[in-house]
Amino acid sequence: MNPEFQRNLWLELPPHRMVAMPAVLVLVFFAAWLAGGSISFAGAAQLLIGLLLIIWGSRLAAEAVLAEVIGRTWDTQRMSALGPWEMTWGKLIGSTAFMWYGSIWCVIGFLLSPHGNFVLLIRLLLAGLEAQALALLLSMVLIRGESDSLRFQVTIAQTVTLLVMAPFLFFTMFNRPDSVYWYGFIIPFDAFVTLFQLVFVGWTVLGTYQMLRTALQYSKGSPTWLMFLIFSSAFIAGFDHLQSFVASAGMPTPAVTRLFIAFCAAIILTYACAVVEPKSLVRLRQWLALFFAGHMRQGEHLSPAWFAALVVAVVLGVLTVVNIVGLRAPGAPLPVGPLALVAAVLLFTVRDLALFYYLVLYSRFGGGNLVIGVYLIAAYFLLPVILSSARLGSLMPILVPSPSGPPELVVLPVLIEALAAVGLVIRRWRAASAESPSRMPGGL
């Protein structure tokens, strides 16, 4: 048997727990049956599966690696002969074995009820696996930082997991449309969601495997993250409903609009990575040293996740621009608006990334992510609201990427801001270089 799975079973399923779990569940089911008959019985089973697998299970999965780091057993595991795949499923299923054990009893209860919906049951079980895999993946991302508050990291991993799962659960459980319009196909909602869940689980497990592979020092990089970014951008661009959301961008054809949506998706992923991923100065320094020395492949495992996302965004942005320019009628004027919008989105992203690093790595305020959160709220919510209230809406392109407004107002201010932010980071980097024991790479 997989030693990691075996160890988790020893810890998670001692005899007293194996007796206690069904005893408690039987009492809950009995209470539900007394309260409302078989409908409540099925509802209770559903609720308990959700609680066990999604809420509690995501917590346990997030702890699977972080508890090892806290308990100082992680290094011993890293030095063992355990492979990444053994670790992935040993931790994913092993650390949540108690929850799955309880869920088996809930499934039995659910199947005994005549009101049970089998499709919903499958979807709930898949959602549980998704939540656990995502929490484990996030915990692997969080241990890459240099934070001492590891207990807090468990809560972060679980909270982000639940935030990602919440809209999905809402749409699948309570607000279910009949079908999904994706790349022009009309797909039954249940089939689409089930397929999406399977693909999502596949990606998160693959991501966890890759992170463990790196942590166990098997490899120094893989194209998994890049493939995921391309897949996600293409997947999101497929939703036909999103076309109407970006109609104001003035893209010439639906195909270019999809490209623009994919570009926006890559930008959102860049921001998500930049906020969630711990920003380690040591890793950044090592990566830059390898990057400037031309050893990009060797430094791949050290690169921040946002970098690949930004590269994908830039490629998609360039493709969008090329298409906008290429598709105009002969002799027609250049559609400056959409081009300015793409440029502005990229420049805002560069500006914000530079400021994130300035705030987190070099600020004296501490609490990096909190400062970033305050900055994002101020920059993209408070200031635009103030500007609107002051009837200065025409100046909005200075604060947020805007499809309307003169192109010079859309691009120039943010270009200056981006250059200033990058200059600020380089200055602080040089200052840190002078204080630091080692010379910063790249001649900076």
Added chain:
Amino acid sequence: MVPVSADQRRRRVGRSLVERIAWHRATRHQAEARSLLIVVRNLIFDYPTKRALCGVSFEIKAGTITGLVGPNGAGKTTLLRCLAGLDVVSSGTVSVDRIDVTEAPREVHRRLGLLQDDLGLYDALSVRQSLNYQAAAYGIPSRDRQRRIQDSINRLGIADRLDDKVGALSRGLRQRLAIAQAMLHRPKVLLLDEPASGLDPEARANLSELLRALGTEGMTLMVSSHILAELEDYTTHMMILRNGRVVEHCPTRAPVGRPRRLRVALVQPSSGLRQCLAADPQVSGLDVEGAAARFDFTGDTFAQAQLLRSLIQSGLQVATLQEEQKSMQSVYSEKMRGMKR
């Protein structure tokens, strides 16, 4: 057959002698290189705001026990972690058993055991479960597993604790379990970070005895500790680390065949002491001061007894004749004082 002149013959013999010496030298270098189990060159390790190791270089021979000492924050734990391939070095090279740690860390892990100061044990598991897990995690074939576990627990004296929960064990027993786990895969090198911290005197004595036994069996050990007197019991070498630099790496006792520093003291000063000692071909570096003399002595203990006899036969009133060993504490204090000056 071409006739060979006497001169040519002499030259040929001379050349072959030179070649033979060169061959012997090369062979000795190769043997020495083979016996080097850990080789570190210009190792630099940076934390975000501090350089922990600043160009550390050293070599460790197979079968030695090196005591790694230094003040808090000197970089001892960081060095052990870099040797174990747990932290990626900023620059420089580390090789264990001629394998580059950065290039093939997994290969190095198979040859190495690490005992960290916090032990890293699963408190909720029993001792038996912990050992079974560790053996399986280190890929020990199931047919050998129980035998290896039995060997380890017998050796560490925890055979009667197999069903106890790890969390319920005393610090000394936890220490022994951690060492048993680290030794299960029979590593060539065992790195121990502050193994004696928190142990009572009896447990410390047991630990010293165990480490000495492992050294005798040919395992190479590197032990970081603050307790120098205890390291003295079992180490063959001492490495002093200060501010991320190796300031001293020396044997703790003179190797066989190397001169030992002896001190002889008379009841009262005598001019015959210098004459008598100087006459012995095994004596060098003579330093007479009043009624006492210090000197390097190449002979063994039998020769030392013979020397004592001849001193007494010369009519000198010998009060003591003993080997003068610098304690690790005195070497350490001298070095530290030297650094502060």
